Every structure is written in structure tokens, then in C-alpha cells.
Amino acid sequence: MANQDSTNPSHALFDQFVQAQTCKEVQCTFSELCHHLQVDPRDYQSFYTKLKERLNYWKAKSLWVKLDKRAQHQDYQQGEVCAKNKCLVLGAGPCGLRTAIELALLGAHVVVLEKRDSFSRNNVLHLWPYTIYDLRGLAAKKFYGKFCTGALDHISIRQLQLILLKVSLLLGVEVQTGVEFKGFVEPSGDTGWMAKLFPDNHPAGKFQFDVFISAGGGSFVPYGFKRKELRGKLAIGITCNFINRHTAAEAQVAEISGVARIYNQKFFQDLLTETGIDLENIVYYKDDTHYFVMTAKKKSLLKMGVIKQDFSDAGKLLARVNVDQEALLRYAYDAAQFSTGHCLPDMQFAQNHAGQPDVAMFDFTCMHRAENASLVRERKGKKLLMGLVGDCLVEPFWPLGTGIARGFLAVFDTAWMVRSWGKGRPHMEVLAERESIYQLLSQTTPENTSKKYSTFSIDPATRYQHVNLNSVKAFQNTLILADPPRSRKASAFEVLLKWCQQHTAGYDGVKVKDLNQSWRSGLALCALINTFRPCVIDMSSLEESNAVYNNQLAFNFLERELGIPPIMSASDMSFKGQIDKLSMVHYLTQIHDAFNERTP
Ligand code: FAD
Secondary structure (H helix, E strand, C coil): CCCCCCCCHHHHHHHHHHHCCCHHHHHHHHHHHHHHHCCCCCCHHHHHHHHHHHCCCHHHHHHHHHHHHHHCCHHHHHHCCCCCCEEEEECCCHHHHHHHHHHHHCCCEEEEEECCCCCCCCCEEECCHHHHHHHHHCCHHHHCCCCCCCCCCEEEHHHHHHHHHHHHHHCCCEEEECCEEEEEECCECCECEEEEEECCCCHHHHCCECEEEECCCCCCCCCCCCEEEEECCCCEEEEEEEECCCCHHHHHCCCEEEEECCCCHHHHHHHHHHHCCCEEEEEEEECCEEEEEEEECHHHHHHCCCECCCCCCHHHHCCHHHECHHHHHHHHHHHHHHHCCCCCCCCCECECCCCCECEEEEECCEEEEECCCEEEEEECCEEEEEEECHHHCECCCHHHCCHHHHHHHHHHHHHHHHHHHHCCCCHHHHHHHHHHHHHHHCCCCCCCECCCHHHCCCCHHHCECCCCCCCCCHHHCCCCCCCCCHHHHHHHHHHHHHHHHHHHCCCCCCCCCCCCHHHCCCHHHHHHHHHHCCCCCCHHHCCCCCHHHHHHHHHHHHHHHHCCCCCCCHHHHHHCCCCCHHHHHHHHHHHHHHHHHHCC
């Protein structure tokens, strides 16, 4: 609702923008405000300054003070440091939007792509003290008055997205919703890196960028990155949300910031006796909704009829057809009732995006983390810096509430990487530094990060207590595709070349002399495969002149069996000009890693 006291139309629009409660409403009020003030958000470098000048409204002043303070931090160098960079950010989840803000402060042209057109996640995120401090610095309280009032240290995912969306827009970030990233369009002629989108005629498809940051969430991994699977014991998470009517009776009910079985055996035993529900832990937060997240034991889910049939495979176990939705609702309801001492009055499920009771069951048995946080691709002399942030980098275990805390740390580390890229530091060093910092992420806790929140910045040294920016040496990682100093480049490439020569020696028509042209006929790739998998390819049937066939044969095997996508089409590999050396090194490195892992 707009502030009725505002008679100046731009003031009223500003109030509506600040108070907007849906993604659409934020976008519409923002564009009306810009239209009314005649400021063009596409003019991203001076947009914020112009908006400030034209919106002379006392209510906006406290916002400008906060954002100005942030923007004046020395790390951003007055927005000059990345003024030439164009950044595409995939995903308008909290981490994507938080990244976009940092990149805009560095002066970059930033476009965010989001496939959904609404923010609908009620689930509540735990915030570490530094994230609360960080968000206050971005005027979170201005946009959401209830932000972390009193001792509260959490926020719903959608509210957090709304706050960050508003800040992003004010800083000149272009946020495109309802558009899905489908892959890259490689440079050709005069054009640089672009994105393949759905719908395919979307104008953002014309945006050319040199930085790509993926914040696409746990199930999205962009091309070129590999993930490690961290398999633990079976862990089944249940989340549920109930309507919060904000009555006095509801306000009285105490939150549960996390109770685990090992710390309160009696609570869980009583729960089991009274209800038949057997849990490992439970969290209850009061926010826009009454939110519960718990880890349930399989045996009790089977006994209570939530899971119909037992399977050892977690995917099959939790498949939709194997879950009785009504029983799941009852299970979640009873657990919520018991854990709040039956004191929450008139509990009704809140609705999810599909208009259904907001209860869901997730498998946390298998968590993923990316092997690398960054890489560089190069085509036709045009380099693309790629980075991962948020769940896409490391999937969090929700009951521990690490998603945003570690997510934002990775955002800052990534912004630091883009800053170095913008400064023109040698790429190999940029990536090596990023990987060094990435090694710290999973061990980070509220206790071992610096407590001087006021000095936190994108500079890792202000946040991590013991940071070694050189723990990964540029030459250690051949996946890092860049221009290292000559001596380092030589050592990494030579090791790879030697390995290729050793494992292709003795095959007819194969002579590996380098890491690009020698691979054109496809015979060397087939020979490499044959060395490690002798029965897959009949080498005697191959002919050097049949390059497309040979390459396709090798590509198919490598993609199907080892999960390594081809770097170009078989016909490009066979006929087109020079084979790009960096791409080929990347490809061969993946093959090397895959075979070395799989052979004794
Ligand atoms: P996300 O918040 O997952 O955002 C990723 C965004 O990328 C999404 O908006 C998605 O639509 C978009 N996207 C993905 N692929 C594409 C594409 N190809 N093109 C365009 N856009 C794309 N954490 C908790 O601590 N507690 C919880 O209860 C909890 N519940 C969750 C429920 C759901 C359904 C999900 C998905 C996540 C939940 N999380 C929860 C995790 C938490 O939301 C994240 O840790 C946090 O939001 C930070 O994530 P992120 O920004 O990296 O990714």
C-alpha cells in the first residue's frame, strides 16, 4: 500500500516500490518510477546518481546514505574497476542478486536472468551475524520493517529476494525474469559470448558478456564444471509452513533455533511415544509463516505410511508416487504441534507456489559441491570468466542453516575475483587465487570468521581469519585455462602433453606433437580411449581420412561414459582452421583426470 500522505507522484511511486511485496510489483513500480523521473536504467553507470538527484524525497535519504556508504568503499574504486566488464548472472535467488549488487558496485554492466516470474518460497533461512550486518548495510530494514527485529536471525527466502531485487534495481542492475538460460552462444566474427535463452527471441540474448556467474541453485551446473558427490547416511528433510496471523497467542510461542537428538533425547523420545514420529532434529522459526524444518527417520516415515514402500535408493524412496501426501501433511502437522507444546492456535498450512499446502520432503543423503569455483573459457580470442556462487557451488544442509552464510561469503569472494579480472591481472593468477579462497569455504563457521563485521568487504582478508591467497598455485591446476607466466604454462602443458604422448604411442597414424593440431583426425583421441578401455573401439577399422567419424566416435564415448561434453562439433574439429589450444587443453585435462581416477 502506498503511503497516502505522499502527494508528489514520484514520492508515492517510491513508497510503493519500497513496500512492494511481489516480484512483479517491484518491477512495475520501479519502471513507473523511472519513467516518471525520466531516468533510464539502461544507462547503468549514471543511473543511481541521476535517480538520487531527481528523487528529492526525505524518505529516500536514509537509503541513499546507506548505499553511498557502501559504494564509497575503497574496494570498488568509485565504480571504475570493472567499468569495462559485462556480467551475466544466472539466477535471481538470494546469491545471484547479492552477486549482482557487488558487481554493480564495482561498476560493471550487470544482467540477471531468472526463469521464474515470481518469488514464492516461504521457507525461512538462518542468518549468521555477519549476514544480518551486511543486509542492514543495504537498508534491508527500509524495505522490510520486520527485518531481524530483536533476537531474530532469520528471514523467508522470498522476503530476502525482494530486498535484494530492490537494491539491485536501484544500482542499475537489469533483472530479467521469466527467461531461462539454456547455454552459451560462442563468439563469432565481431560478436562476443552471448546466452542461448528460452524464449529464444528474448532481448537479453543480445547481451555480450565477458563474465558469467552461475547462481542457479543446487540442481544447476554450467558447462565445464564438475561436481563432487558427498554421500552421507540417509537424511530425509521435511519442511512445512503454516499461516502466521500474527496474533498475541502466536507471538508467545517460543522458536526452536535447532534441537538435535544428541542434545535432547527426552524430547525426541516423548515425541515418538506420543505421536510415532521419530526425528533427528527440528527447527522452528516464526517469520512471515510458522516455518519448520526437520530430519525424519525412514523407519517412522514407513510406519506412519508417509513413504509407501521401502527402497535402498533415495531417489526411488522419495519419488512422488511412493509418498502419501495426506500422511506427509499429518506427519508434519503433528511434529509441529508437539514441538511447540500444542500452543500454536488454529494451525493451517500456508500455500506454496502451486496453491498447495506448503509441505515438502527432500533428500539430503547426497550433497554436491563443485570441484572448482571458477574457470576461463576462450574462443576466437575472446575470454570468458566463469564463476559459481551459492547452492550451485556448495549445496547446504538446510537444518544447519549454512546456505546464505556460506552463500554470501562465496558471493564476496567471487566479486573479488571479478575485481581482479577487471584490473587485468593475469588470468591464471585470478583463478588460482579464487580456488585458494574456495578451499576455506566449507570449514567456515560463525566462530572462525572475523567478528569485525564493520570492516567486512569483498576482500577475503577482511573476513577469513587465516587466508592464504596462494594455497593453490596457478600451475597446479591444469583445468585453469588462462595465460599463466611462461614458465608455469610450460610445466602444466608439458605434463599433459607427455601423458598424451605416452598413452597414444605405437598406434598407426598417431603422432601427438602438440595439444591442438595433432588431434584433428580423431585417431589420437580414439587411441587414448583404446589405451584405457581396450574393448570399446576397433582401432583397425579407423582411417585417418575419416576424421569426422573418428572424432564423433570419441566424443560420443567420452560424453556418454565419462560425462565429458565435447568442446566443438566433430566437423569443426576435423576441418575448421586452428583447433583452439586452450579448449583442447581443457578437454584433454578432463580426460586425463577421468582416466586417472578410474585406472589403478
Ligand atoms: P536459489 O535460491 O536456489 O536460486 C537459484 C535461482 O536460479 C532460482 O530462482 C532458479 O529459478 C534460477 N534458475 C535456475 N536455473 C535457471 C536457468 N537455467 N535460467 C534462469 N534461472 C535459473 N534453505 C534453507 O536453509 N532452508 C530451507 O527450508 C530451504 N528451502 C528451500 C526450498 C527450495 C524449493 C529450494 C530450491 C531451496 C531451499 N533452500 C532452503 C536453499 C536456499 O534457498 C538457498 O541456500 C539460498 O536461497 C541460496 O541459494 P542460491 O541463491 O544459490 O540459489
